[in-house]
Structure formats: structure tokens, C-alpha cells
Amino acid sequence: MKFGVVVFPGSNCDHDCFHVATHVMGHEARFLWHKDTDIGDVDCLILPGGFSYGDYLRSGAMAACSPIMDSVKKFADAGGLVIGICNGFQILVEARMLPGVLIRNDSLKFICKDIHLRIENTETPFTNACRPGQVLRIPIAHHDGNYYADKKEISRLLKKGQILFRYCSPEGDVEDDTNPNGSLEAVAGITNEKGNVCGMMPHPERCAEDLLGNQDGIKIFESIIKAIDERK
Amino acid sequence: MQAKVFVTLKNGVHDPQGETVSHTLKSMGYDEVGDIRIGKYIEVELKGADGEAAKARLTEMCEKLLANTVIESYRIEL
Numbered sequence: 166m167k168f169g170v171v172v173f174p175g176s177n178c179d180h181d182c183f184h185v186a187t188h189v190m191g192h193e194a195r196f197l198w199h200k201d202t203d204i205g206d207v208d209c210l211i212l213p214g215g216f217s218y219g220d221y222l223r224s225g226a227m228a229a230c231s232p233i234m235d236s237v238k239k240f241a242d243a244g245g246l247v248i249g250i251c252n253g254f255q256i257l258v259e260a261r262m263l264p265g266v267l268i269r270n271d272s273l274k275f276i277c278k279d280i281h282l283r284i285e286n287t288e289t290p291f292t293n294a295c296r297p298g299q300v301l302r303i304p305i306a307h308h309d310g311n312y313y314a315d316k317k318e319i320s321r322l323l324k325k326g327q328i329l330f331r332y333c334s335p336e337g338d339v340e341d342d343t344n345p346n347g348s349l350e351a352v353a354g355i356t357n358e359k360g361n362v363c364g365m366m367p368h369p370e371r372c373a374e375d376l377l378g379n380q381d382g383i384k385i386f387e388s389i390i391k392a393i394d395e396r397k
Numbered sequence: 398m399q400a401k402v403f404v405t406l407k408n409g410v411h412d413p414q415g416e417t418v419s420h421t422l423k424s425m426g427y428d429e430v431g432d433i434r435i436g437k438y439i440e441v442e443l444k445g446a447d448g449e450a451a452k453a454r455l456t457e458m459c460e461k462l463l464a465n466t467v468i469e470s471y472r473i474e475l
Binding site for chain 1: 468
């Protein structure tokens with residue numbers, strides 16, 4: 166399968182995503198510049214982490230208006246898989262491809278550390294290689310990861326199983342002190358209603374190989390590849 | 398002409414920045430301080446002099462980029 170990694174000015178996890186897709190998972194990948202409008206025949210688009218446009222105005226706001234985003238939307242509307250990681254998640258909410266917003270962490274601090282995530286729904290292209298309730302240890306590195314949506318939206322997300330990942334303890338318990346940034350419902354990642362667009366604040370591409378001492382992130386890539394294989 | 402755009406958080410949206418500033422002011426002895434909400438003030442230089450048309454265009458700019466209407470409201474002054 167083919168991954169497409171979208172590069173915005175200020176993206177800095179693009180090469181990590183490319184590396185995992187190709188060298189670790191053994192699949193094809195290509196970089197797509199934010200000014201491109203033709204995304205070619207990719208099976209899954211990755212919007213990587215970073216600081217697109219210096220996080221000016223609001224994180225992800227300017228990138229969401231990039232020329233490539235019309236093609237990303239069309240690709241998603243046609244059922245293509247899109248995953249936004251960290252800044253990529255911020256771009257997807259700013260582009261209204263995912264509900265809600267990501268505001269400043271409640272501590273007002275940039276947080277860079279390993280956290281634990283509980284898999285809330287395994288019936289999605291991004292989590293199908295996980296066990297229900299499985300706990301993954303994955304790093305976060307963000308300033309604006311505090312998920313917010315109004316009550317109506319939150320109850321819709323809960324009802325439709327769109328919350329994929331919740332911050333939790335190593336044992337899988339979701340408590341106030343296991344929520345690093347103040348996200349409502351301890352949301353660390355969600356999908357759109359159709360289930361083909363995912364946004365997550367943690368960085369699975371930073372922990373997908375043995376060499377790095379943690380391979381938990383590989384589950385997300387395995388899931389995507391499994392989902393694409395099943396489609397073919 | 399110059400337009401002024403004020404972007405503010407909607408009611409009910411948590412503002413950790415505002416809360417911290419309010420705390421600090423209180424700890425400095427300004428006991429009269431209550432809630433603080435922090436927003437953005439944007440100056441936009443515009444070509445042309447047609448106020449109505451400018452306002453319509455600015456509204457579009459706010460909806461598309463300057464504000465995130467999920468959590469923010471905006472007010473335009475010409």
C-alpha cells in the first residue's frame with residue numbers, strides 16, 4: 166500500500182512518519198507538499214506533527230487553508246483514510262474534518278512525555294489491530310492538546326463510538342490525574358462519524374520500533390495496513 | 398481603510414490563560430478582579446472604501462480563518 170505524508174511549512178514529524186511507513190512497515194510512501202493539489206494514488210494520508218506556520222493565530226489554522234486541503238477533503242469524502250497526528254489533528258479540526266477544537270493545555274505548559282492511552286473502539290481502520298481496552302504507551306509533545314467540544318457534540322461522539330483513545334493510567338483507569346492536558350472526556354484521539362478520518366495527539370510514529378525501546382505505536386500503523394488490505 | 402476585528406471566546410469555553418492571569422492579579426493585591434477572558438485584537442488594512450462590501454468580505458475572512466467559530470465569536474469595526 167501507499168502512504169502519502171503531507172508536508173506543511175513547519176511540519177517536523179514528516180520524516181518519522183515516512184520512516185515508519187517505509188523502513189519499519191515495508192510499504193511505499195511519498196511526500197506531498199502543501200501546495201500540491203494532486204495527491205495521486207495513495208491509500209492513506211498522514212498529516213504529521215510539527216508547528217505548521219509557527220502555530221500563528223491558532224495551531225493548524227493556516228495549514229487548514231492550504232491548497233492541498235481541498236484534495237484531502239475530497240479524498241476523505243470518497244472514503245480514503247486520513248490520520249492527523251498532533252499538529253495534524255489540530256489541522257483536521259481547524260479544517261472542520263473532525264468535530265471540536267484543541268485549545269491550550271490547562272497547565273498552560275508544553276508537555277513532552279510518555280502517557281498511556283486506552284483503546285476505546287477497535288472497530289475502526291486505525292485501531293483494528295488492538296484489543297478492546299488495550300493500553301498503549303505513546304509520547305505526547307504539545308502545547309494545544311486540550312480537546313473541547315460542546316456538550317451535544319461530546320454526547321454524539323460517545324454515542325457513536327468516535328472517541329478512539331483516552332488518556333489513562335498504566336492499568337487503563339481513566340482518572341483526573343491521568344489526563345495531562347484537561348481534554349474533555351480525557352480525549353486523546355477521535356474519528357469522524359464515517360470513521361475514516363482520525364486525529365490523535367500522541368505520536369505513534371515516535372515509538373514504532375524496537376530500537377527506540379517502545380513499539381506500542383506500531384499498532385496504529387498495523388491497523389491502517391490491515392484495513393487497506395481488507396479493502397483490496 | 399482600516400478594520401478592527403475582535404475575536405473573543407464564547408461563553409462557557411474554558412480559558413486557562415484568563416484564569417491564570419486573574420489569579421496572578423489577585424495575588425498582586427488586586428482583590429477586585431473577577432473572571433478574565435483573553436481574546437485577540439486584529440487590525441486589517443483594506444483596499445477600497447465601500448464599507449458594506451468590506452464588512453461582508455471581513456465576515457467571510459472571520460468565518461474562514463480569523464476566528465474558529467466552534468469556540469470563538471468575532472466583532473468587526475470599520
